[in-house]
Amino acid sequence: MWTSALVALALAATTATVPAAAPDNGLTWGVCPGEAPPPQIQCGTIRVPLDYRNPDGRTIELAISRIRSTDPERRRGILLTNPGGPGVNGQAYPLVLTDPNAAAPLPSSVRDAYDIIGMDPRGVSRSTPVTCDLTQEQMAVGSLPYANGPADVVKQAALSRQEAAQCASSETAWMQPYVTTANTARDMDRIRSALGEPRMSFLGASYGSYLGAVYTTLFPQRSDRIVLDSNLGPDGYDITAMRAFGRGMQDRFPDFAKYVAARPALGFGTTPAQVTRTYHRLAAELDRAPVAGIDGSIFRGLTFDHIYSDGRFEALATVWTSLDQGEPPAAVPPPPATDNTVAARLTVICNDSSWPRSVHSYQHDVAVDRIRYPLIGAAAANISACAYWPWKPVEKVRITGRGPGNVLLVQNERDPGTPLVNARKLRTAFGERARMVTIDQGGHGAYVFGANPCGNDAVTAFLVSGSRPAHDKYCA
Template structure:
């Protein structure tokens, strides 16, 4: 999901306290930009984009200690005379590269009024891509394992997941980048964002973040409320970020989203999956049981659940239905349309995700805690719950978080616009509503009566797209929370 709204890039943070202002400080802004723009790294084929690096501390508690280069990019304003400032962007994750994201937004038609108003800024977050990338030395099997633990059909599956999780955590702890473990956190990425603002010579920054990027944006505007200009949060995580609750909520997201697919499949009998939504739902469980006994094309029940969940992120119900049909008739499943020929490094993608989610907050440390969660979620969310509640490497993480999670709050200007699909599998509405409540009068929320992950420019919903564009370009925002028809 290089667009980045990634499948299960998700997990980390229980209740905490706001980071004190002293630890949030990133120094006095210079009067002029200190960034020298030049060509981007050779692996980015984006000719309009300019790139650079800035120095940031490894540990913000030791600002004069070791530093590393944080990679940043710029798509300059198309109308400098009307330029308002900078629009920092994040496509999701954690673990998603963002250096080329300004160009991606241009490709998917970021409106001219927004391009005029801002230099659009991208960056690879710490630990990712060109910004001190981290590793867990993943094996090929671990890279294929994906972002979720295996679906636990019984206690033996939980024991197996625990063994895999413990091995993976040990690999992270003994890798060459293990010294970075305590410092790859959302709070530190927010501090890096403010260092970008400082380096660019801006008094404030605007922001557009998707998926995990909504949590990063919420953390930034909580830590630096007076440095925030126009903040757009699209496909919203709960206020705890990627914690164990968020991981379990993926299963809720699939249950919310699946009825859209079931209606589609029932209305298209050519797929042979059932003539009613109820029959299509029954086919899900039939295929999962059959694939557990006899995988097809290397896809077992765990892979089938992941394939269904991941590809319902978008609106391509036809691909999911076709994949089910192939599995039902023992045929190989083709890759989804648009699969990149040169995807991001799966080791860095998954490793940086783990560094972040395990470093952000404390996870349950005992097997009985996961057994209890699996037992509940297998009943409550039977399609995916026994996977997302299962044991993750965070249970065996070698270091505790160095600071409590940032508590998202309502202190600061009313400058946040949230947009949210009602049936989002990756960031369910239930979590978004909690973030909306936490932000209070700082925010307005636009819900969209549709499924899928991502709203602004990701879908063709004119109501939602126009609302976000107007806010970014003019500052105009709905007076109250509102809903757009699907």
Template sequence: MRKTLLAVAIAVAGATTVVPAASAAPNTLAWGPCPAGAFPTPDLQCTTMKVPLDYRDPGGRTIDIAVSRLPSKNPAKRRGVLLTNPGGPGGGGLDYPQLLKLVRMPPDVLDSYDIIGFDPRGVAHSTPVTCDLKPEQIAVGNLPYANGPADVVKQAALAKQEAEQCAEAKTGSMLPYLTTANTARDMDRIRAALGEAKVSYLGASYGTYLGAVYTTLFPERSDRFVLDSSLGPGGYDIDAMRGFARGMEDRFPDFAAFAAAHPEYGLGTTPARVTAKFHELAARLDREPVEGVDGSVFRGLTFQGLYVTDLTQLAKDWQGLDQGRAPKPPEAPVTGVENLLASRFAVICGDSAWPRSIASYQVDVAVDRIRYPLLGAASANISACAYWAPPAEPRVRITGHGPANVLMVQNQRDPGTPLSGARKLRAAFGERARMITIDQGGHGAYLFTPSKCGNALVTEYLVSGKRPDDTFCAAGS
């Protein structure tokens, strides 16, 4: 349904617990063909390995982790493995190495590493979880826009039902263990199974927090770490969720200027008029949805459209809705979206404690509607996390303890992971990190955007180990 767009759109640290070190023997993975899927993976090799569900009980129940490998074809230049994660939480990463190759990851990087992907625990081919969400629940979307306190109460009832379904589903017993810290421990099991003393890493979006947690838990096993489009040091907590609204405010002026410069879309001849059109369309669609697209879905569609560099499709979608035509949603099987949402809930709600008072969300919604009028009353709304079981362990605290091996790369106007959060992570890492800031918009900086400056600096670090100082890349450079 059309409202699935919002679920996908807003999709896409405490004391550290000591756990047993990874003990898998070197080179224990048997590689073969990858699972059949919609994304072609002709160069990839895949395998499945077992890991403990609960690392506090390493001899207990195990789950599957699906792993992929894009091998270096130049043994003379190969220096190790590069683990990857494309973000989420809730998204699979098995085909990500192939995608990186298709977007022209530089040959020097492909030669230097075996590129490793994996589906995180609970996702896709890695013992997937379910919340038994029905199509009509998926259609509500993730955190619909609240026009007032009553809408928060209405959403609270839906959120409570979602949390109860997750707990009562056949995979409910797995939920306490689907955390970022445990996924990081899975990564260390992958490292050990590959026979590597250390791993390098490339993570985007939520993958930045996963990488930050890994290099905090296992600093001595971390080689060159690149974090692209970073969450803050608290990960995907309530601050990050509310941060979506800040990110949309940062990025939206780029679209308003684009639409105003292209009068053929009929969205306004000045940025101010394009902004007024946004609010007009949202209010109109709240009253009279177009093929299932109401104001909440429109806001989510716009938020998602701001992720990319080319804003043409978003302008076309607005034009169509203004004329009574709904955009075609991306094809995605309900089962895939259901697993995405279920595993997303598990990680976000299990990583940190969320407020439980409906009144606190009503206050946040009222504040953020004024502070961030484009999306604030949606991103501050209540979710299933308000009704989740308390976290099973303290959140990992990101600090400056460890080797100086982290390179962050960040767009100035990123809607999904705003610059404000990245700066907080940079500060938490202290001398461990350096950050490249690029004067451009969109979500994702390395390879997926045209900054020659940013791309070259990241590639040089991955290949040679030369890490730049904190650097600003000007627009177009």
């Protein structure tokens, strides 16, 4: 389960000729791939070790990008960015953050202060990619389908075992054990070095919050200003974070229920409680009789995906209306998943943590979370390919308070993807290194993508002037 909005904003996949430009410490910039790429963004590649324990061994390629500050008095150096994932490309992300016509561009003061840097993490897209040879049918199942009972877990276990086997036998199996968050953080430091910068600032959201936390833990003295938005817990995408999707939806769904209840013409109820009962009714009916291939599991996933943003509430209500009438909804775009995006996501998540191997343990978790988080808990607790992953984790970075006080967490109270409960755990792990700005709003993405001036101003002030709140801050 993960939002796909940023994937659609990536650069086109076609390759253009890249003319040579002046190199930065061995890094050559040129025109970005794609048809008519905007002139303000430059793209390039660097090579990094596959295995940092063997730095003189085999190398892989990283695709990076840059939008230079137009301010000749550029003050802070570089701001490396990450939109989340794992498995999401980030080479085009600086365009998303600096587009003046976008809903949520970075303030001009931040764009003036930094060169904005993007990257496709190792294993992703234009960086040397990984594959698991997944079929369209496998990807159509989605991530962690809803399990109505123990038999559904057994069914998903068979699919998960096959996915893991395909990853192990793919043509990129030589690379996959080294596609980890810790190695991606080391790649980031190679980018910093290639750009000739003594320190680097960072802005990362969702999974990017964990990536940034690992980077500043491994390289505290090379970290300048670190902003972590929509935060995973200190252990990244482990089983606890995966199950937390259930908690996140319980936190967030009432916002959508209030939206629907305020529109009685929709016919789904006039109170949030009635709207919630409608959700369960529709899910159960679609479990029995899918509409245009949309069963109860996909319906729950669509609802979860759409509540990432208030701006998608209207479209979600339209989907509900069509399905309630037994008609295929017109407003559901096909998921932008590719073999690479799914393979890269699986590879990082499965490599970063140890996962239970017992099918029975997942059946137990599903039964518990179906009751504890009835909206989608039985999906979030379901078994995945990580239970059969052929490679064991070789490294776990422990987030601690050792290092300078240069970390700012920003977090929505009602975030479906990265709930507040886990953000607080990350805040605790950082200790005095960090401060946290908590915002009374819903959705995934707090800074710039949110609409709270108090929260946005606090982050902007930190990035531009280094002014960090003296204490944790709450924005009503």
